[in-house]
Amino acid sequence: MHEVFINYRTQGGKEIGYMCDAVLSARFGADSVFLARKSLAPGSNYAEDLIRAAQQCQVLLALIDERWLDAPDQHRPTRRALANPKDWVRREIEAALNAGALVVPLFIGRRVEQLDPNRLPASLRELAEHQYTRLELHSKDEDLARLGDRLVRQVPALARLDSQDPPDPPEEPAPGATVRTDHQTGGIGQVSGSVGSFVNEAHGPLHTGSGDQYDGPYITGDGTNYISGDNSGGIRQRFASRRRQRDDER
Numbered sequence: 272m273h274e275v276f277i278n279y280r281t282q283g284g285k286e287i288g289y290m291c292d293a294v295l296s297a298r299f300g301a302d303s304v305f306l307a308r309k310s311l312a313p314g315s316n317y318a319e320d321l322i323r324a325a326q327q328c329q330v331l332l333a334l335i336d337e338r339w340l341d342a343p344d345q346h347r348p349t350r351r352a353l354a355n356p357k358d359w360v361r362r363e364i365e366a367a368l369n370a371g372a373l374v375v376p377l378f379i380g381r382r383v384e385q386l387d388p389n390r391l392p393a394s395l396r397e398l399a400e401h402q403y404t405r406l407e408l409h410s411k412d413e414d415l416a417r418l419g420d421r422l423v424r425q426v427p428a429l430a431r432l433d434s435q436d437p438p439d440p441p442e443e444p445a446p447g448a449t450v451r452t453d454h455q456t457g458g459i460g461q462v463s464g465s466v467g468s469f470v471n472e473a474h475g476p477l478h479t480g481s482g483d484q485y486d487g488p489y490i491t492g493d494g495t496n497y498i499s500g501d502n503s504g505g506i507r508q509r510f511a512s513r514r515r516q517r518d519d520e521r
Contacts (some may be wrong), residue, residue: 273305274428276328276372278363280342280352284334287379287406291332294415297328299432321359322366329426331367333398336379340390355391365394373425376403377418 275295279288297341301309305324311317325331344352352358367374376386376398388399404421406414421428 272327273310273324274299274303274329274421274426274432276305276325276331276363276367277332277334278325278360278367279334280339281458282342283336283338284379287334290411291334291377293414295419298419298434299429300434303429303432321363325363325366325372328367328372328429328491330373330422331364332375332377332378333364334377335383335386337382339383340386349372354397361392361395364398368395368397374398374401376401378403378405380407381405
């Protein structure tokens with residue numbers, strides 16, 4: 272059984288379909304991803320195999336570009352392909368939905384807008400309510416990696432096949448600590464009344480503890496910051512002429 276079924280229309284989604292297959296197959300194994308041209312055996316009954324694979328998959332990725340909704344029917348160009356009950360893109364999605372698979376609309380590019388259920392066949396209208404994800408060519412590697420991470424969290428069968436280390440969980444702030452740097456471009460201040468400092472966009476030496484500190488011997492600005500003691504009395508600055516650095520000579 273193939274865990275992931277890639278559903279695409281030849282005009283507009285073929286190349287992206289092959290790209291998805293390559294990336295997901297490398298991560299989860301070639302046999303885990305169904306792509307018609309790759310997965311259909313010579314001489315097989317492709318009609319039966321396509322529907323069976325869509326019914327048995329865990330995830331169906333429906334690749335949707337900006338022409339997907341209004342793509343013309345090859346047999347009757349005056350009507351939309353989706354209006355044809357025999358359209359393969361439509362039949363595959365229907366089979367996956369009816370089988371209870373996770374169907375993910377994968378929007379290709381920024382111009383694809385949220386699907387309008389009133390423009391979909393009745394059998395596909397629920398697709399407009401499924402959370403979509405987006406893939407852009409300039410960030411395809413990051414987008415597909417993020418998609419894979421999400422599928423691993425949602426589909427246990429893919430988690431068992433995953434060849435990559437699980438993504439690190441987001442770090443949680445320490446209890447009682449509150450640090451806010453929104454709308455701030457820089458500076459040093461006190462964190463929630465406790466001992467400590469927050470620094471945003473620091474471009475030079477930093478001192479937050481006890482002892483002496485000098486901004487040297489190589490001075491990057493027009494002065495030297497000098498801090499003494501426990502940093503409770505302020506900062507004193509000594510100005511001097513700027514020393515020439517090696518990078519200035521190139």
